[in-house]
Amino acid sequence: MIDITPTSQIPIPAHFDSDQVGQVWRVPYQERLQEARAWAQQYDIPSASKDTFCTCLLLVDVQNTFCIPDYELFVGGRSGNGAVEDNVRLCEFIYRNLAHITKIACTLDTHTAMQIFHEIFWINDAGGHPVPLQTLITQADIETGKWRVNPAVVESLGGDAERYVWLKEYGEHYVKTLTSDGKYPLTIWPYHAMLGGIGHAVVSAVDETCFFHAIARNSQTHYELKGRNPLTENYSVLRPEVLYDAEGKPIAQKNSDFLKTLLEYDRVIIAGQAKSHCVAWTVSDLLTEIQQTDPTLAEKIYLMEDLTSPVVVPGIVDYTDSANAAFAQFSEAGMHIVKSTELIENWD
Numbered sequence: 001m002i003d004i005t006p007t008s009q010i011p012i013p014a015h016f017d018s019d020q021v022g023q024v025w026r027v028p029y030q031e032r033l034q035e036a037r038a039w040a041q042q043y044d045i046p047s048a049s050k051d052t053f054c055t056c057l058l059l060v061d062v063q064n065t066f067c068i069p070d071y072e073l074f075v076g077g078r079s080g081n082g083a084v085e086d087n088v089r090l091c092e093f094i095y096r097n098l099a100h101i102t103k104i105a106c107t108l109d110t111h112t113a114m115q116i117f118h119e120i121f122w123i124n125d126a127g128g129h130p131v132p133l134q135t136l137i138t139q140a141d142i143e144t145g146k147w148r149v150n151p152a153v154v155e156s157l158g159g160d161a162e163r164y165v166w167l168k169e170y171g172e173h174y175v176k177t178l179t180s181d182g183k184y185p186l187t188i189w190p191y192h193a194m195l196g197g198i199g200h201a202v203v204s205a206v207d208e209t210c211f212f213h214a215i216a217r218n219s220q221t222h223y224e225l226k227g228r229n230p231l232t233e234n235y236s237v238l239r240p241e242v243l244y245d246a247e248g249k250p251i252a253q254k255n256s257d258f259l260k261t262l263l264e265y266d267r268v269i270i271a272g273q274a275k276s277h278c279v280a281w282t283v284s285d286l287l288t289e290i291q292q293t294d295p296t297l298a299e300k301i302y303l304m305e306d307l308t309s310p311v312v313v314p315g316i317v318d319y320t321d322s323a324n325a326a327f328a329q330f331s332e333a334g335m336h337i338v339k340s341t342e343l344i345e346n347w348d
Helices: 029-042 082-096 139-143 161-180 204-217 256-263 278-293 295-300 320-332
Strands: 055-060 103-109 222-226 267-272 301-304 336-338
Touching: 029 204, 055 278, 082 204, 103 204, 103 278, 139 161, 256 278, 267 278, 278 295, 278 301, 278 320, 295 301, 301 320, 320 336
Parallel strands: 055 103, 055 267, 103 222, 267 301, 301 336
Antiparallel strands: none
16 A cells, blocks of 8 residues: 655546536446545545544535536636636545545535525516626615515415515515625526526536545535525525514524534635635634634634635626635634645644
8 A cells, every 4th residue: 555644645536637627527426436445445545434633625516507617607706717727626635635534515505496686586667677697686776666576476485465565575674684784785696506407516526526535535425505595695504694584583594503513623624616705605604603602713714715716797796806805804813724735734
């Protein structure tokens, strides 16, 4: 067997093809099963259960819908190819550090048609719907009547005429709450990460890498769904954007169980898409919970600077600066900003 010294990394398996990372294809699981077992034996990679220092790699929304060019919400960043470039480095990082990653957890943005951030949910007096990516619904829009909740969605949400009154009031409350809480304005997004659709799936190359890790380390990849509640956005995996209706009644809840799971690890590495939205809000909510519990826990969080990109829609929005500002704040709070090319052993 080849000796893995503290400063060495396992090589990248020959099956990995960086040119395929931006494509969708079928993973040959049975072939990878045999290769991963042989790889673990060749490089003396132990089962994850033997780890005395446990590391969780949290991959936020590394799905086709965000990571494949020409899919619904491809995160191109300022380079125009950000998510693909990130995922090439991500796969290489996992392969090289198989022995150091105890568990991989993937969040999955998960949506259906009738949700508050989709065009069908809103209507104007002319019967038109807001244009995805080009429409931010503000408090002023609600107050002037520019947009209102579409009564046609009520039945699909299990309601009637009386329910519509509540839903209309809730729509007004929702937008106001986003404003008062300092959240992003309500963005009308294209249909994306649709449950049952190909956009919902993890990127093929990343899925292959996670499977290879699962077999080599005998560590089941964890999948955490988020975003199914029709009444709120859910950028963060730890909590939705809005928790209560206008009367203070809960419409959603925090993901306390997953938070507890993450904080049980000695180290949590975070990567994924998008840096300005789901990654930033997940880390922000994680930091809020940490500061309320034990601020020193921030020191166990590592943010992969080169494995995430911000939302940039040329000529419409560019969240690069706000994403970088958020990461700077996380760093000031004690979290570590690292790159995938750095040896894990040198992080501390």
